[in-house]
Structure formats: structure tokens, C-alpha cells
Amino acid sequence: MKAIAYYERLLNHYAEMPDNEPFDAPIEAVAGVLACTRRNAQLVLRRLADEGYIRWLPGRGRGRQSRLVLLLTRRELALRKARLLVEREHIQEAWQLISALQEEAGIAGDEAAAWVSGQFGLKRSQEERDVLRFPFYRPVPLLDPAYVTRRTEAHWLKQIMNTLVDYSRKDKAVMPQLAHHWEADASFQEWTFFLRKGVYFHDGRLFTPDDVVYTFERVLQHSPSDWMKQLIKDVQPAGKHRIKFQLAEPAAAFPNLLCTERFSIVPQGWDGREAGMPVGTGPFRIVKNNESMLALEAHERYFEGRPHLDRIEMWVWPDYEGQPAPDDMRGNAHLLYSEGQLNRGASAGAVLQQLEQGATYLSFNLAKPGPLQDRKLRFAFHYGLDRFRMVEELQGIRVLPACGFVPESERASAAYAASFNPDKAMALVKQSAYAGEQLQLYTYSMRSNEENAAWLQAECAKLGIRLQVVVLPIEQLADPAVIARADLIVAGEVLGEQPDITLIEMYRSGCGYIANHLDPQHKAAAEAQIAACLRQPDDKARLALLQELEEQLKRDCCLLFLHHHMNIVGHDRTLGGISINAWGKINYKDVWIHG
Template sequence: MMQAIHAERYLELVRRFADGQAAGAPVEVTLDELAQALFCTVRNAKLILRRMEEEGWIQWQPGRGRGNRSHLAFRMEPDVLLLDMAKQTASQGSYKQAFELIHRHGGGTPAKERFNEWLTGHFGYRSETEDGRRHVDMLRLPVHVPLVTMDPAQVYYAFDAHMIRQLFDRLVSFDAASGQVKPALAHAWECSRDATVWQFHLRRGAYFHHGHELTADDVAYTLERLREGKANSWLLRNVEAIEVSGPRLVTVTLAKPNRIFHRFLCSTAASILPRDPVQRDPEHYWLRPSGTGPFMVKERNEDRLVLDAHPGYYGGRAHLDGVVIALVPPDQGLDSQQCWERLVLDHDAKEQGREHGWPKLESLLQGCMLMTWNRNKPGPQQSQLFRKAIDLLLDRSLMLGELGENRMFAARSFRPDAHTALRHVRSDGEQAMALLREAAYDGTPFMLYTRRWHERDARWIQARCAEFGVGVEVRVFEGNECRGEDVLEAADAILYSLVFAEDEVCEIETYEQQGSFMNAHMEPALLEWAKSRIDLAVAAESVEQRRFLLQEMEDRLRDETQVIFLLHKKSNTSYKPELRGIALSPLGWIDFKDVWVQSGLGDAPLV
């Protein structure tokens, strides 16, 4: 750490006194000038210079006598030192500091590009020696999105949800491939004939990371905690009572029938917490939360999240020993494409050039990118004619062609279906202009809010609207800032993406979740109508009835242009052939538990 500080001082001195000069060329300078540049006393400046001399970075010739200037020669090439310090800092896990070093001192130099090349080799799968004794299999992944929360009850974002699923389990799990609910912490369950009473039987031998065995008391506490005042309390909106009916039996009584209540409990938000540590010291608990999942938190700071395999996991120990999530600032470090397309590559020098022949795994995300209009504040968006005009002028095909990358298809609904690839969403500029005139649009711009990940899309929308005389002011937010009430109330529209991990339940969540953009922007009458249709849908006795009611809700959103469905996206990764167990979750992330490495046989046939 101290060496990195001295390196920054060296780079600052080069910038101030020798910018553009050849390495080793002496420059005239006084100790007073050096102290001023280093923001320290003359005495400390001398100590710093001595340390730099010991490192071999400089040659210092102090002036003799009053008025004689000293000579300072910079022997180390700034780019070389910067790159070495950034590598060393990142190798120690201080990713944020490494990126800041490159960002501050690497402008106009090849250092950033070379650092990115080095990072590509740093990330991926590695078998390492720990404490000089044992080999451990680690997966290092760079991630541009921030980790906002690890509290399941407060989760909004796909990355948070994915990480929570590595640490916690739910009573039951939803298998998207088969469309079936499967056992997890509950090995069995049943409901009453009218679907108002549900019982869950807990398995034996499921332990939290801190060693406590799961009990019905933990489950009841988790559900009661989720029930009131949380972002995801909507899951238990119709719950009347939660009872501990035995050491491993929990009974939930509902006010209204819900035939897919077990599907609700597959949600990330229903992940089970240990009662005692959460109640005893919640602030300390959330620094390193303990769950029953396949991985447990070893370290967590602003630079990285380090996970260790949970050795006593009831579902079988993970093949990996650990995972390191490097939290990469979005405007520094790796290109965003590298974070996904190259996230599990092993870039040893001997492997360079093989990447193009490696397997690729692509998944069309179950969800879409959309805009929701705020119908609870004054502005041009209050006119349905205006909203319809914006829908018509946003040419999805043009957007796909100009922005590309992981944008795949035009969207007309929340989820892609079998006909998505063939579907064309109508665009009509002339009709859009006619609707704007009919709406008596006076040129007032609307405020479009989004997070950084969608800024390119927002700027495209801004430019496209400008072609038709519609002003758009784009405001970009970081992290969870856009969830604040002041932001939700101030935005005329919000551009974001939805990813459905649990299909119909996630669809319901978009209407009901407190603080969700759609929930905040729907006018009260429309929101109450949506909730009444949801109650009918979950009470329906057939899948077809339920889908009809949910589709009816989506159709009304489209008819009233409450939302503008824009694009469907894909998630993808390339991986070394030796890696096995690579699968993308419904959230678009790699599930860590089943990743393993095939070694020993290479390409030899099995006999």
C-alpha cells in the first residue's frame, strides 16, 4: 500500500516537472517546489525522495549553497511504473484503487489498454495454492454493476438477486425448464382444497453458515419480517397468519385463495434467514450474512465480494472452493462486453488464440427493456395521444441496428415467446407527428431517468425524439438512487430492464412491488384494478385462466401506453472447454455451484 502511495507521488512529480521529457534527463527544481507539489513539509519531501532513490526510481542531486537549484532525474518510465502498481494493487484485491490509479494517471497513454489486457488474464478460473499447503479452485469475475443489498426482503436488481441465491435458500425452488416447483429447504408441502392453508415440512440437516440448524422458528421469523414494511412485502399481502406447528412444520393461512402460493415462496425475496443473529445485531449480520446456501461470505468490501464454498451444504458441496466478485467501476477498467463474453476464460499465455473455438452459451433473457410513464405528475406524458406518439416514433428495428451488442429483438410484451424473432413492432413517424399535433404538444421536454447501464439506449431515444421535435432530458443515476421517492415522483418516464426469474410471479411483482417503477407510476385506479385481477389470477384453477387474466393486464398497459415495450436482450458467455457445469440462470448469470473443471484426460476418448 505504501509503495502505491509513493508511486502516485512519483507520477505526480513527473507530470509537474518532467512531462514530455526523456527518462533520465535531469530537471532543475527546489525542495520548496517539491514540497509544494507533494503537499507536505520540506522535511517529509526529503524522506519521500530518499525512498524513491532506494526504489531506483529517481536520481537526486541536491543543490550546494543558497540559490543553487537541485537536479532531479526520473529514471523509471511513468507508464511502466503505473502499470506495475495497478497490477500489484489489483492482485491484492484492491480493485477500486487500481482502477483509480489508471484513471488518474493513464490518460493519453497505453497503460489503460495494457492493464485491461492483464485483467483479462487475471479473471477467470484458476487453481491456486492457499497458505502454501493446499490447492483451491477459484473463479474470479469482473462485474460492472454495484451490489446494492444482500437483504432478500429489499432486493430489486438481478445482480443482487443472483448473489443472494448463492448465499440463501428458499423453502421451495422453481425449475424454469420443467415449469415445476421442487423441494429445497422444505422437502414436502400441501395446501387445503380452497388453497387458503399451506403447510411446509422442513428437511433435517440444513445448516446455516454459522452452524445453526434450520428450524420452523427461522422460517416463521423470516416470513413475519417480510410481511411488513419491506419492498417485497407484496409476496405475503393476503397472509393472515404464520404458525410454527412443530419443530419442522410451518403453516401459513391466507385471506384469499392462492393456488400458486408455493411459487411465491420460490422468490428470492422469500430466502430464509436465521432468526437469532438477525434479531441480535442486524447491522453486524448484514456485513457478512449467514444463509443456508452453497456459498458463504468470506470477505466483503467496496472492492470485492469473496465467497467460500459451504462445506456442509445439504444439496452437496460446490465443486469450486470459492468465487471472487471484483466490483469494477462502470467508467473504468474492463469494457462491459469483457465482463460477460469473457468472464470464465482462462487466459494463460499458451491459451491465447484458442478463444474463438471455445463453446459459447447464449440465453434470451426472460424479460425486456421498457419505459414506464409517470401518470401521477403533470407533464406532456399525461396525454395518451403524446404517449402513443412516442411509441410510434421509436423504431425498434432501427434501434437494434444502430445499438446492436446484446439487443436481440423488438419487444411487444414483457416476455419473449416462440414468435418473438419474427415479430415486427410497428413504427410510423407520420402518424406520430399527427398525434403530437392532436395532443397540442407545445415542445415541453419530458424527463427520462435511467441507470448507467441503459445510458446508450436513453441517448438514442433522446436523439430519435429530437428528430420529431420532442425534447428529452436524460438523467443518469448510480446504484439505488433512482429508487428514492423524490426521483420516482420527479421522473416523467423511467427506462429500465426487467428480468423474470420466476415467470408469472415476477410478472405480478412488477405491479405490486413497493418502489418498483411501474407500481410508482401507475395511477391509483389502474393499480387497484391490477391488484384485483392478480387476486383472480392466483385463485384460478387452471394455468390457462391465470394466463388469460395476466395477459389482460398486460394488454391494458399496452392499450393505454402506460409502458412502452422496447427490446428483448440476450446474455452470453464463452468458456474454456475444460469447464463443465456452465449454465446461465434465469437472471442471466452463471450459477456457481455446479461449475467444475475436467482435467487429466484432455481430449482422449473414454473407453
């Protein structure tokens, strides 16, 4: 980048000189512009000429002046600078420069953005290393399993780490992972897991039972609000390749609970200080994670077989949905998680879609004194919000009004959403204890959340209900003290590979929105239902119990369901092994390249 800085000095000093035409430039004057000695100025000019910035015509003989030709315009220099930043993996700086170019120079910014788009997709090196590169709108600095709460981070943990067991949607069963077998006593309170031999962490250490003990002690100690702390009484090695858990209550579903990402196994002694660079046993290892890029490379000794891809690069491009997608995807194997990009440029590729398991909802804080203790006011929200219009106006990946966390038939969703009756809603507001107080509506930072909150604020104003929107980082909104201050929270719950287990976690989590907003009566009812769930070995029976709980909360209007999302992934047809997981993402270990 030094060459660019030197050229910028020349360009600024000789701004009045014509482009691509020689002009007199004595070496002494040039040395002054470059703030260096005559000898160093000659070296700099030679370098700039070699790299195509200038032509330098040194004066030879008495009375002959040296002449200089500036070959790049300011626009061309900015384009070159953006490319160099990208090539050196300074993606954030490149994005800022291109954004500024688009505002100031229009076409130049679009050219730079188009060039960046061309860097995405499959890149095969001369050594035939397959690198998959794609954009994402934010970095992922927190990949410590003990603290992960967002779907993207949970998805990345699955690429770099393993749990003792894992759930297979295809087989609808818990499958071996770091443990190859497990068994329980008759009470379902003592569980023994038999560990694989010859499993290596990314740093070369051999996996042992001590790593399992360390992982669970760390999670339970670092997450004081974690409800599993009350369930797991003890975890100890039971031999060189066995681990034993003692539980405080019967839990036939215990193996299912261990599939969750926060129980991903870390090596003994990993303290989480480098939270963006965890060490795992998974198919990929992290080699870089900063504000510009997350880069993973294949784990050569992965116990389930080396991945086909050699490297994955997620470039942090905050406005990538606003950038033009290439007209033809066939030249590169692209992977896009943006519906905006898909709509503009993915016609040559394939598009996978699935209705997301989960829903966006509005939680009422019944644990806080105030007007929301009045059922009439809560039902005013229910009758006063037109879910169909919310989906239609906000669009994006919102596709269907919701009547519960698990998507049901369109008829059931339509019946719930069809309760919209603004006259009845306004009558209930007048009959309620609401006296015009400003209620605090919290959500966490994400564009779709902020759109939802703004829409709710505007619609409630029509009913005479005043809402103040408070947007916080998700880490702050995971604090029970902050959750307790909110009158309402609008958020989404994405059900993982096991919807029943995600819901159990949601209702029991010490940092969950609904769990913290329930009044003592509803909290006791939820706890009794969850305890019954844990005793059930069958997932369908657990889900039925959870749906009974959901119906009770709906009857008392403890929360309102708003809408469901559609997961969309676009990819080039040269990518094989593509399927969408519960998070709406791709499991990269299975991806391979045609040809």
C-alpha cells in the same frame, strides 16, 4: 507499498540522473530525501536493493562517496505499483492507476491492463484449491434479501442463500429446498411446510422454524410497500420442523411466490446492518465484500452437497469491457459476462446465448395530471418511435423489437414495431392536449438505460415532444414518491425463472413503475386479473391471464414495449456444469473443472 513510496521520493529528487547508471549519493543526502535518520536510511536502502528497486554502492574508506543506481523508470514503477495493488486486492485503486496510465503513458497502461486480464480465470493453488476469478463493472454492496431489486444481486442471493422452495426451469415445477414437503387445505389459505433437519447457516447455527418466522416478519415489516403483507395474515411454527402460513385470500400459487429471492431465509436476529455480508444456508458463504471485490468460499456443510469450486472472486473493474481480452483463453478457465470482451477475445472458449425473458419498456404516468392523460399523445410515442432503428443504432445486447414482456415470434414483434409512422405521430401530437411542456423522463443509473433515455429524447424532439432526462440511483427510483414525479420511465423488466410470478410481483409491487403509474381504472382491472392468477394452480393459465392484462394495457397505450435483450456468457471449455439461468448468469454451485 512503503518501498514504492521511498523509491518515488528518490526518483523525484534525482529526476535529472540517468537511469541504470551510478551517481554520487552521500548517505546524509539520501537520509534527508527519505526524511529519516542515517541508520534508518541504510535499512531502507538495503530493503530497496533486496526488492530490486536500486543498487546501492556504499562508500568505504576516507573520501569515497556512496553511489546509487535507480533501476526502475517511472513507467516501470507504476506497473509494479499496479501489480502490488492487485495482489493486495485493492482493485479499485489499481483500476484508477491503470486508467491514469492509459491516458498518460498509453503502452504502459495497456501492459498493466493485459497483466490484470491474465489474473482472471481459474487459479489452482498448490493445495489444489480451485478459485474462479472474473471481472464485473460495479460492486454489490446491498445483498439484504428484503431490499434487493436488481438481477445481479438476486443472482448472488441464490448462491449464498436458500428459500423454503425453489422453482426448476428444467422440471417446470416447484422443488424442495429448505422445506422438503408442503401442503394446503381445501381453501388454499392455510399452508404447512415441513422443514429439513440438520441444515446449518454459514456461521454454524442450526436452521429452525424460528428463522422462517423471523425472515417473513422482517421482510413484511421492513418493506411496507410489499403487497405480500396483505396476503400473509400470519406465520407461526407448527412443531419443531414445521411452519404454518395463514393467508388473507386463496392462493394456489403460494409456493411459487415463496421462490422469490426476497424470501431467502436469514438466521433469527440478523438485522441487515452489514447488508453486504448476509448469512445464509446456501452453497457459498461471503468472506469479503467491498468496493474492490466480492469473494465467496464453499459452504462445507451445505445440505445439497459441497460445491466443486473452493472460492469465487468477482473483481470490480469498472471499465473491464474496455480492456483487451487475452488472445488465448485456453491457459485459464475464463468466465465473461461482457459482449465486448467476448467479441474481442473469447474465440478459444465457448459462448452460450439465450433470448432474455423480459423487455425494455416505456411507462406513462397515468396517475399524474397532465398531457399524457390524452391517448392521442401516448399513441404519438407509439407511432413515432422506430424500434427497429433503436435496436440497430444502440446495438449491444439489444436484438429484437418487443411487443410484450414474454418474447413472442419475430412476426408478432415485427408487426408491433412496424406501426412506426412519423407523419401520423406528428399529427397526433398536434391534435392532442400537448402544448410544448417539458416532460420528465426518468431512468436509473446504468449505461444501457442512459443510452435508451438519450435515444428517446432525441427521437421525441423530432416529433416536437420535449423530454428532460433524469437519471437516478436505482434505490431512489424505488421510492413511490419519486416514481410519482416522473411523467415517463424507461426501464427493463427481467422475468425470473417463473415469468408469471415475476409479472404478478411487477403489477402488485408498491415500488413498481407500472403499478404506480396506472390510473384507478386500469389499476382495478390489473388487481382483478392478479387475484384470478393467484387462484390458478397452473402456470400456463396464470400466464394467459397476465397476457390478457398486457393486451389491455397495450390497447390503451399505458406502456410501450421497446426491445428484448440477448444474454451472453463466454467461458473456457475446461469449465463444466455451465448453463445460463433466467438472470443471464451462471449458478456457480454446478461449475466444475476438467482436468
